[in-house]
Amino acid sequence: MDSIPPDPETLPAVCREIAMGYSKQVHRLGITPFELLSVGLGLDPNHLEEMECPERLSLLGHYYPPCPEPELTLGIRSHSDADFMTVRLQDQLGGLQVCHENQWVDVPPIPGALIVNVGDFLQLLTNDKLKSVNHRVIAKQAGPRISVACFFRTKHVDTGNNLRCYGPIQELLSEENPPVYKETTAEDYLKHYYSKGSGTSSLLHLKL
Secondary structure (H helix, E strand, O other): OOOOOOOOOOHHHHHHHHHHHHHHHHHHHHHHHHHHHHHHOOOOOOHHHHOOOOOEEEEEEEEEOOOOOHHHOOOEEEEOOOOOEEEEEEOOOOOEEEEEOOEEEEOOOOOOOOEEEEOHHHHHHOOOOOOOOOEEEOOOOOOOEEEEEEEEEOOHHHHOOOOOEEOOOHHHOOOOOOOOEOOEEHHHHHHHHHHOOOOOOOHHHHEO
16 A cells, blocks of 8 residues: 655644654653763762753754765864753764764764763863763765754753853862863853854863
């Protein structure tokens, strides 16, 4: 029996419903890594959640058409994520790479698996105990490639809560482990992050 193609008029609404449902599930899932990271840092399991790290989630879909000459370009250039944590779903084509010890390493797709990246703000909060990772996407002749990224961000865009300062967590500091970064607001950090036009971390700008 032939399948019935979706009605073009209802397709946008269906896509929005799917995206909202997926975002809701990722948001619920994301609380667990924040709890595990809190425990791993020697903090109360709810510490990062109480700091509202998983409070706001943004979803971004990526579509990469086939590229006839992939050696001449990139899918997305090297960058870090200006958030607390990113949960990424990629299809079977791959293409994602992370920078490890100054070398680009492929992140092969695993069916049913999600990729979790630490973002700049979590590196800031943990005083370099957790490190944000530079990553990129290489172009491919095969395609199209599709991926979905969910970003756990600060709330300042939606609520005007741009006066809250973020800095190293006090419980992680000591005489042997003094703060590496000065405090910043999300607004100031993002202004500097995007002003460079490269999408690379602005943490060096905050070094003490």
